[in-house]
Amino acid sequence: MSDIAELIVAALADHGVTQVWGVVGDALNPITDAIRRRDGIEWIGVRHEEAAAFAAGAQAQMTGRIGVCMGTVGPGSIHLLNGLYDAKKSHAPVLAICGQVPTPDIGSDFFQEVNNDVLFADVADFAQTITSPGQLPQLLEQAVNIAYAEQGVAVLTLPGDVGSLEVEDDRPPKFAPQSAEVAAPANQVAAAADVLNAADKVTLLVGCGAAQDRAEVLSLAERLKAPMVLTLKAKAGLDADNPYQIGQSGLIGNPSTKKAFDDCDVLFLIGTDFPYRDWYPQGKTVIALNSRAGHIGRRTPVDHALVGHAGPTLRALNQSLSTKESDKHLRAATDAYAKWLEDQARLTDPGHDRKWLGKLRSKADNPDERIRPEVVADALNRHASDDAVFTSDTGMSTVWLSRFVQMRGDRKLVGSYNLGSMANAMPQALGIQALDRKRQVIANCGDGGLMMLLGDLRTAVTYRLPVTFVVYDNGRLGMVKLEQEQGGLPEFGTELDNPDIAEVAAALGLRALQVSRAEDVDSAIQEALAHDGPFLLDFLTNPDEIALPPKATPSQAWGFAIAKSKEFLESR
Structure with missing residues (x-):
């Protein structure tokens, strides 16, 4: 007969959970002790519980299997919230095991007591407190099954006097299998096929819901002669060797995507919940394919809905489509994309600022001769x-x-692309590296984000996680700076008084190198990637590098000019 903690740990290990992330203490001591005594499951003690939740969520995104994190009584559980919200918005199944004060003290405003069931009510699809051994194993099964079914967060709270109680029903928990992928109904497919066959110019906006259905998506684009705009989360499956893709839209996009949107008759949204309403074209016939009916129509009006999974639905749809003869719309978009890529490539040359045009430009936007971040990203892509x-x-x-790293081969990409949190890249990289310590994992960190959870760099050393941390050290909250300037405001509050981040990393036990010259970027990246252990590269990059939207509006352009003039008058 096992106790509650032993049952939970054994069930998770048998299910394939290989790590549990958190900070030890109090009510969780029976759980961590059960992990200590169990083969095949590893405890990774982080310096901040937020890092634990990010790491567990990243593991869930990579594997589709449940990630597990823990936070003890009160503050420890509260610290999980940001990472759990990221898992919720990324549709990643995560189980959070949280501590609670002993059951006789619940409701008495005891030291560190918080009401976890209320605290996690918004972020979790399931949040319950274990108060009796008779609730197991059913409550654990329900938590995990709901996390999978909703692709979200489940929270189990364990009071301090409960984890060591013996479980009478000692049967192994059994978790439900995931549901099969299904096609949209035939009448929906037929209606969409009629619209697409009659359309002159179709543009696709493809999201991560179709990233694993590459063959079907490419076949669709070929039949429709349609340019394909990819969301950031779709890059990993559809970026490389794709003659139809033209990059991203939104603030990280390029002019060709706007052209493809503006010129089309029909916009076909596939497996995406792209959130930025201002970037959708107006006056188009819109078709949306999504397995989540609630995501259809909440960003832009949809004329024809397909409720089903991308792969089987597109296989059925492609059989009903005739191949279009003219590729004029496709060529116009891909030619514009190729021209933009050519222009961008000039900035990846380490010697750009020494050439006459580069010298002229650098006087205005890089007077301190710092590394252009395009050089760093391009070198990462190559090496x-x-x-x-x-x-x-x-x-x-x-x-x-x-813009510069292509998701070729079996490359993967993970970030806080729905919640938009700071400080996610480093802990997510830790989680992914722990799944496979031999796989190359590269965290692209902002200096502001890294400094938020700086202590967990040491976690990479403690648990021998050979992540390469690439820091774009521009001494700024760069996106906020750009937002202010596009709004016509002078930069304020964004400057960061950073220490020598490489020296800090070295003091924490990592190999580290600060790089200040563009000519040294290649060799530094090669050295870091070849090192068998965690390595931090602190690249001193240009804070004034401009990344304007694909087609800046007059107000945005005027705002940027006004902001720059104010900065000049006030600070130079």
Whole structure:
């Protein structure tokens, strides 16, 4: 007969959970002791519970299997919230095991007591407190099954006097299998086929819901002669060797995507919940294919809905489509994309600022001769392995990665692309690296994000997680700076008084190198990727590198000019 803690740990280990992330203490001591005594499951003690939740969520995104994190009584559980919200919005199944004060003290405003069931009510699809051994194993089964069914967060709270109680029903918990993928109903497919066959120019906006259905998506684009705009989360499956894709839309996008949207008659949304309403074209016939009916129509009006999974639905749809003869719409978009890529490629040359045009430009936007971030991202693209996993902090780190790192081979990409949190890249990389310590994992960190959870760099050392941390150290909250300037405001409150981040990392036990010259970027990245252990590269990058939207509006352009003039008058 086992106790509650032993039953939970054994069930998770048998299910394939290989790590549990958190900070030890109090009510969780029976759980961590059960992990200590159980083969095949590893305890990873982080310095901050937020890092634990990010790591568990990243593991769930990579594997589709449940990730597990823990936070003890009161503050420890509260610290999980940001990472759990990221899992919720990323549709990643995560189980959080949280501590609670002993049952006789619940409701007495005891030291560190918080009401977990209320605290996690918004972030979790399931949140319950274990108060009796008779609730097991059913309550654990319900938590895990709901996390899978809703692709979200489940929270089990364990009071301090409960974890060591013996369970009378000692049967092994059994978790329900995931549901099969199904096609949209035949009448919906037929209606969409009629619209697409009659359309002159179709543009696709493809999201992560179709990223694993590459063959079907490419076949659709070929039949329709349709340019394909990819959301950031779809890059990993559809970016490389795809003659139809033209990059991203939104603030990280490029002019060709706007052209493809503006010129089309029909916009076909596939497996996406792209949130930015201002970037959708107006006056188009819109078709939306999504397995989640609640996601259809909440960003832009939809004329024809297909409720089903992308793969089987597109297989059925492709059989009903005739192949269009003219590729004029496709060529116009892909030619514009190729031209934009050519223009961007000039900035990836380490010697750009020494050439006459570069010298002229650098006087205005890089007077301190710092490394252009495009150089760093391009070098990563060239030197990283074809099965590397990239994480990126929200903000400018994501901009450079999205534009210059191609998801070729079996490369993967994970970030806080729905919640948009800071400080996610480093802990997500830790979680992914723990799944496979031999796979190349590269965290693209902003200096602001890294400094938020700096202590967990040491976790990489403690648990021998050989992540390469690439820091775009521009001394700024770069995206906020850009937002202010586009709004016509002078930069304020975004400057970061950073220490020597490489020296800090070295003091924490990592190999580290600060790089200040563009000519040294390649060799530094090669050295870091070859090192068998965690390595931090602190690249001193240009804070004034401009990443304007694909087609800046007059107000945005005028706002940027006004902001720059104010900065000049006030600070130079």
